Amino acid sequence: MFELPIQDPVKIFALTMLIFFFTPLLMNRLRIPGIIGPIIAGIIIGPNGLNILERDQTIVLLGTVGLLFIIFIAGLELDIDGFKKYRHRSLLFGTFSFIIPFILGMTFCLLLGYSIMASILIGSIVGSHTLLGYPIASRLGITKNKAVTTAVGGTLVTDTMALLVLAVITGAMSGELSPGFWISLSTSLVIFVMIVLVGIPIISRWFFRNVNSEGIKDFTFVMVVLFVAGFLAVVAGLEPIIGAFLAGLALNRLILDYGPLMNRIRFFGNALFIPFFLLSVGMLMDVSVLISEPSTIFVTLLILLAVFVGKGLAPYIIGKIYGYSNTEVKVMFGLTIPQAAATLAATLVGYNVGLLDTSTVNAVIIMILLSCIIGPSFVDKFGRELALSEDDEPHKSKEGPERIMIPLSDPNTMESLLDLSSMLKEENSQDQPLYPLTVVQKEGRGVEIGVAKAEKMLGHAVIYASGADMPVRLLTRVDLNVSDGITRAVVEERINIIVAGWDAQMTNRQLFGSVIDRVIDRTNQTVLVSKIGHPLNTTKRLVLVISQGAHRKPGFIDALGKIKKISTKLNCSLLIFVVKDRTDKYVSYIKEIKPTPPTTLIQVDTWETLFNKYVPKITPDDLVVILSARKGTIAWNYQLENLPGKLASANCESFIVYYPAEEEEVDIRGSRGTDIPKDFLFRKQDS
Helix, strand or coil: CCCCCCCCHHHHHHHHHHHHHHHHHHHHHCCCCCCHHHHHHHHHHCCCCCCCCCCCHHHHHHHHHHHHHHHHHHHHHCCHHHHHHCHHHHHHHHHHHHHHHHHHHHHHHHHCCCCHHHHHHHHHHHHCCCCCCHHHHHHHCCCCCHHHHHHHHHHHHHHHHHHHHHHHHHHHHCCCCCHHHHHHHHHHHHHHHHHHHHHHHHHHHHHHHHCCCCHHHHHHHHHHHHHHHHHHHHHCCCCHHHHHHHHHHHCCCCCCCCCHHHHHHHHHHHHHHHHHHHHHHHHHCCHHHHHHCCHHHHHHHHHHHHHHHHHHHHHHHHHHHHCCCHHHHHHHHHHHCCCCHHHHHHHHHHHHCCCCCHHHHHHHHHHHHHHHHHHHHHHHHHHHHHHHHCCCCCCCCCCCCCCEEEECCCHHHHHHHHHHHHHHCCHHHCCCCEEEEEEEECCHHHHHHHHHHHHHHHHHHHHHHHHCCCCECCEEEEECCHHHHHHHHHHHCCCCEEEEECCCCCECCECCCHHHHHHHHHCCCEEEEEECCCCHHHCCEEEEEECCCHHHCCCHHHHHHHHHHHHHHCCCEEEEEEECCCCHHHHHHHHHCCCCCCEEEEEECCHHHHHHHHHHHCCCCEEEEEECCCCCCCCCCHHHHHHHHHHHHCCCCCEEEEECCCCCCCCCCCCCCCCCCCCCCCHHHHC
16 A cells, blocks of 8 residues: 555556546647646645645655746747737737736735735736647648737737736745835846847857757756756746746747747756646645635635636727727737736745735636636637638648658558549559558567568559559558658658548547548548449549638648549549538539549538438549548548547548648747647537
């Protein structure tokens, strides 16, 4: 039996690692931001819960490092260029977004009997925000919208003002508010800011220019900058998180957002230190206080009121000034309502210096939990509406050689996949070979046997391809994970299109199975998941299913051209079902995009109508193509994931799930320390 609380460091670390591993998985299944998981775990296992773990010096130490990491990354991720581009709007919005909640929060706390210092601190806490929903906006392709850029630029103002207030409040706690104090604090603050914002960039530029770039050395240098800046903040009479934030701003332009150094910083922070910080914050919450002290509930409600009213009024006012639509205002609200990084940091500091008691910490944690759920949900719901309402600007396919890869695992599907891949090739890419790929899992002594089997399958592919006059380039990869082997091959060979086979077997919570699902999730290239049950040359009709907003996809034009090409090469007619969208949006595309097979367009009002009325009419000679979308992007919904299973259960012999190419990587700024679910929609919204 274990003694509680656990004291053995190995057991403590083992338990925390299990928590950090499983809570994001659970939160993802519940479609809740992962930042909430460690906090809830801390509430449950902490000294005020089951008392499994103490909030001892180890937890406090690692949590403090995580606190500095989360604020440091906040400084690194701030969009300074975006702020400059819309500086007037961003400055005005950021000021409103901080001042209105600040005044409301401070007023409510003064009425509740809090001290002036505590009231000002709580006001600054509710005035800040974290761009937790920004990756969702990136997936939906609305990051260039002026309302979104205004909200992102305003974050620089709110975070800076919140931490400036924190600096003054904590400085005031260590001395009397005399003229001498203000002179001393102002002088030390100015000197400290000059050293960090002027000195660090000069030293860092010299380092990155003159010292050989090595992963460990670069990362260590950044850690020196981070913690020395925190130490200098303490010397200046400030909290170390002020130093961490300024260090992030100082290095903002020197560390590329998607470079290897930034990846290392995010990896160490998000995998270890930030989860410890979130766990330590959760341990501060005492649920029993909510029961024993009913006033805590009242405090919580007032803090929530300050946040939601204040953060709602700011985008409303800016929307009126600059003529933003209601949808844009709601997206701005969703982006700026989540309270996470600066809020958690200021709360912990306030608790440590004695300004905030346990009941206030409870109220703030509840506010964080609710805002982190509501904010991203707003961005997802109204961001989709915004994306669909913007003027249509069709995306052209990227230039460059067309390279088609066919991952092979079943010899029985090899020929149909090669035939389908051959149909997809453009006339100007006929000299490009097809890339049949086999991936052998690296499992001890079985590797050589696996490679031999793979080479045998590829040998059959060469024989079949040579008979059809298809140039091929054979690929074999050995990897611990099949999906990793495929994605690496995609990058190494500069693949544009992936054509994969599927056996139509549905697995629990997975659409096609772990391998294909991971490949779709980890790539931006076009992916065709195919179940070919009849010879393609016997196809009489190609049935295309298009969901609402598909024309907004970056790869839509290229996808429609490929599908029409398949129809033409099979000498079959094309029947298009447009579900929950107007057909007139697609008429011009169908006319302009070549080739032009005989085409019929039908508007379907609901997915249920498609399932019940049209799916039963599919014949064995039909080839069904579902123009799908990656989870969380525009045009995606749950019914697109249900359709392959319904087709399989309806004994549809042949169908293809077509995932168009995405334009770029998702911008994950704002999601520091957490996983953001790719779907916040309820199923009833997609019916």
